[in-house]
Amino acid sequence: MTFFDRVNPQLQAGVDFLVGRTPPTTPEELVAMRAGNTARRPGLPAGLADAVTITDHVAPGHGTDVPLHSYRPAHAQGPLPGLFWIHGGGMVAGSVAEDELYCANLAKSTGLVVVSVEYRLAPEHPFPAALDDAYQGLLWTVAHAGLLGVDPDRLAIGGASAGGGIAAGTVLRARDEKGPVLQFQYLAYPMLDDRDHTPSNYEFSGIPSWNRERNTLAWAWLLGPEHGTDRVSEYAAPARATDLSGLPPALIQVGELDLFRDENFDYAARLLRAGVSTEFQVYAGVYHGADGLVPDADVSVRFLRDRDEALLRAMAR
Numbered sequence: 001m002t003f004f005d006r007v008n009p010q011l012q013a014g015v016d017f018l019v020g021r022t023p024p025t026t027p028e029e030l031v032a033m034r035a036g037n038t039a040r041r042p043g044l045p046a047g048l049a050d051a052v053t054i055t056d057h058v059a060p061g062h063g064t065d066v067p068l069h070s071y072r073p074a075h076a077q078g079p080l081p082g083l084f085w086i087h088g089g090g091m092v093a094g095s096v097a098e099d100e101l102y103c104a105n106l107a108k109s110t111g112l113v114v115v116s117v118e119y120r121l122a123p124e125h126p127f128p129a130a131l132d133d134a135y136q137g138l139l140w141t142v143a144h145a146g147l148l149g150v151d152p153d154r155l156a157i158g159g160a161s162a163g164g165g166i167a168a169g170t171v172l173r174a175r176d177e178k179g180p181v182l183q184f185q186y187l188a189y190p191m192l193d194d195r196d197h198t199p200s201n202y203e204f205s206g207i208p209s210w211n212r213e214r215n216t217l218a219w220a221w222l223l224g225p226e227h228g229t230d231r232v233s234e235y236a237a238p239a240r241a242t243d244l245s246g247l248p249p250a251l252i253q254v255g256e257l258d259l260f261r262d263e264n265f266d267y268a269a270r271l272l273r274a275g276v277s278t279e280f281q282v283y284a285g286v287y288h289g290a291d292g293l294v295p296d297a298d299v300s301v302r303f304l305r306d307r308d309e310a311l312l313r314a315m316a317r
Contacts, residue, residue, distance in 0.1 A: 005206045006257055008285030011300075014293030020288035025217065027123055034093050034121075041098050050074065052104045057115075059140030066133045067118040067173030068140070069096050071107040072146055079145070081154035082113040082313035083186070084138050084168075088289070090191065090210070090218040091130060092122050110308050112315065113150045115141050119166070127236045130162075130222075134170050135179070135223035142180045152242035154315045155226045156184035156248075161210070161260075161289065162218075164190025164252075168267075175246050182248045183229055186307065189288055190264060193239035194219040195234070198262035210259055210288040239263055244274040251279045251310040253303060255286030265282040280308060 007015055024030040044052075052071050059066040073080070083106070085171065087099040096118040103114045119133035138157065145152040159167035164187040171185050196216055205212040220227045223236065234241035250271055254264040268280035283299055291300040 003204065003257055003287075006285060007129040007287060008290075008297065010297035011286065011290045011294050014290050015208060015287070017293060021208070023214050027221075028223055029140055029158060030092055030221075032122075034095075037093065037098060038095060042101055044101060044104055047055075048101075048104050048108060051108045054100070054104065057140070057144075057249050059137050061136045062132045064120070064133075066137045066140070067096065069100070069116045069118075070105070071103045071114040071116070072149060073107055073111050073113075076111065076149070079149055079151040080111060080113050080149035081313065082115060082141070082145070082148065082156070084141055084155065084157045084182075085108075085114050085116045086119070086157070086159030086163035086166045088159065088163045088188075088191075089118065089121070090214065091162045091165075091222040094162070103166050106308075109304070112156075112311065113148055115148065115150075123224075126224045127222050127226075127233065130166055131169050131173065131235050134166050138170060138174070138180055148265040150153070153183075154182075155180070155182055156186060156311060156314060157182050158186030158188070158311075159190070160188035160292075162191045162300055165192050165238060168192060169235040171247050172238060172241055173235050184311065185248050185250045186311060187250060187252045187264075188291075188307070189258050189260050190238075190252065190267075191215075191218075191260060192237060192267055193263040194223060194227065194237040195239075198219075198266070200262040201259055204257065207257075207287070209257075212259060215259055224295050231238075239267055244271050244276060247271065247274070247276050251281070253281045253283070253307065255288065255290060256284050256298055257280055257287040259288060279310060 024033045048205035055070045057068040087094040096116045103116050109152045120129040157167045252268045271278040291303045
């Protein structure tokens, strides 16, 4: 059976949207794609806008400020648990603005304060720019927990796709530098391994969703001359980390038809062997990013409900 035969029928609309879209192959095409994505982003429905208070913040970074947006359930009292969120986009696209609907819905559905970071993108800003921005944003969030109304002892980190990879790298750095103590890491189909060597990486070449060709180019843009060598930092590609002990408990979610399926499976298994409490969920008939493309599909609803339940369990500890 082909990729198309295996897709959950309720997710077909997302495949139809992706088919025929030409991915960028040059930095100039990438910039144009980013502008188009920003122009198409949906606004917040009135009911959601009333349910969540959105505030802009700026954290000091390495040579440049790091913008952040916080999403707090309106009328909530007292310090709340928090989630430091890192958007996706293959390390080369995406933005806080494009994730605004996602973050506002997440704050509403869980009652958490969500803090979303605007990190610099490759190839203009190769590694470690994105990781540095995320880490500085996390440090600022912890230092300003009172301002944000966040309980610093109930703070999680999360991200989707590239954001999941940056989140995994950030928790490794926080452990190694004795930085913020995080209660949980939520990794939605995270981008973890630059080596392009897993069975699913080969299996999902040429498909309309995130595929081997796009993934290889994104890593090349992120890593520059380090790409394809053994000099790649484990903070850039957490699958390269040799020690996963001492990390926060994790939830990793991925679709059956996702390029990242096998590197996510391998990472979850290694977390478990390192003594890190880890839940790994695979969703049949689901491709990369399907929950965002077709959020009303039954499996997307279940995917997001499982996310919320895991976050609430972790924050109740």
